[in-house]
Amino acid sequence: MDVLNDMALFVEVVKAKSFRGAAEAINVPNSTLSRRISALEKAIGLRLLHRTTRRIELTEAGQIYFERCKRIVDEARLAHEQLGEMLEKPSGLLRVSLPVDFANTYLAPLIAEFAGLYPGINFEFDLTPRKVDLVAEPVDVAIRMGEPEPSHMIARPLARLSPHLFASPRYLELKGEPKSPSDLSDHQCLYMLKAKIWTLDNGKETVAIQIDGRFQLNSVGMIRRLASLDMGIAMLPDEVVSEELADKKLRRVLVDWRGAPTPVYAVTETRLLPAKTQRFIEFLRARLK
Structure with missing residues (x-):
């Protein structure tokens, strides 16, 4: 049991990147942590950590040991929690x-x-x-x-969001409404950086349209906001613009067309x-x- 406890302490030290940080996180004296890790290294016969005044670094043996220990510690904690679930809800x-x-x-x-x-x-x-x-x-x-x-890493699919085209009523009043995907080349489009081609599908055909505009952004929220401020046409999932649609600040254009689905994991x-x-x-x- 002492070895298992020391393995858990070793994992906390590595995660915190310092003895002081680990000691504060798990409420164990710094001196105790240092002594236990030194005893662990002595028992194994290999140095696991390079110690400096500011931080610690893993040795090659320490890296291998950490990867194995972390899984063992995680499994032990999970087993403990699963038994606790019989008495109470997750916490x-x-x-x-x-x-x-x-x-x-x-x-x-x-x-x-x-x-x-x-x-x-x-x-x-x-x-x-x-x-x-x-x-x-x-x-x-x-x-x-x-x-x-x-x-x-383990990626679990949650949803696939289908984006559509949206613009403000005022923008469409000023610039006219596109009747086909090819008309987008004559409009101000709001798009993510390095995404100047929109792929659209209507269930019968798929087209790739070269789009342009004054704004290139790396924020979906800013694209949504600029679209509601009459600055152009945006391609966004319905879920992202639900409030603007309800308030009639945006409406769908080219309603038969949609963009490539965006998965959420x-x-x-x-x-x-x-x-x-x-x-x-x-x-x-x-x-x-």
């Missing part, structure tokens, strides 16, 4: 990385509903456009849009998930479908 801190615009415009009401169902769960949300490192950073699950890149480091994470993914999958 604890759920840490989620979310795409900024999709979270603000569509996921927020769903998150509020989920929080009402599970009062024992607290939340830590990181709204960011970057792809967080699920191994190095303290994140339980990342919600990502677009096809997942090849990796050892829940990405985790492992298949072994605690109850809080499992429930969250299951809830989003049911609601997003």
Whole structure:
């Protein structure tokens, strides 16, 4: 049991990248942590960590040991929690990385509903456009849009969002309404960086249209906002512009055409998930479908 406890302490030190950070996180004296890790290295017969005044770094042996230990520790914690589920509902801190615009415009009401169902769960949300490192950073699950890149991560499909074309009534009054996809070349289009070709489909044919406009952006929220301010035509999922449609700030154009579906995934480091994470993914999958 001492070895298993020391393995857990070693994992916490590596995750925190320092003895001090790990000691604060798990409420164990810094001196105790240092002594236990030194005893672990002595028992193994190999140095696991390079220690400096500011941080620690893994040796080659330490990297191999960490990868194995982390899985063992995660499985032990999961087994403990699953037994606890027999007595109570899921609880604890759920840490989620979310795409900024999709979270603000569509996921927020769903998150509020989920929080009402599970009062024992607290939340830590990181709204960011970057792809967080699920191994190095303290994140339980990342919600990502677009096809997942090849990796050892586990990607669970949640939904596929079909984008349509939208513009404000005022813009269409000033510039006229496109009658076919080819007419888009005569309009101001609001598009993501390096995405100057829109692929549209009407169920019978698929066309690729070269589009142009004064605005190139890396924010779906800004595209939505500029479209509602009469600055051009945007291609966005219905879920992202639901409020603007209800307020009649935007309306569909070329209603028979749609863009290529955008998949939404829940990405985790492992298949072994605690109850809080499992429930969250299951809830989003049911609601997003």
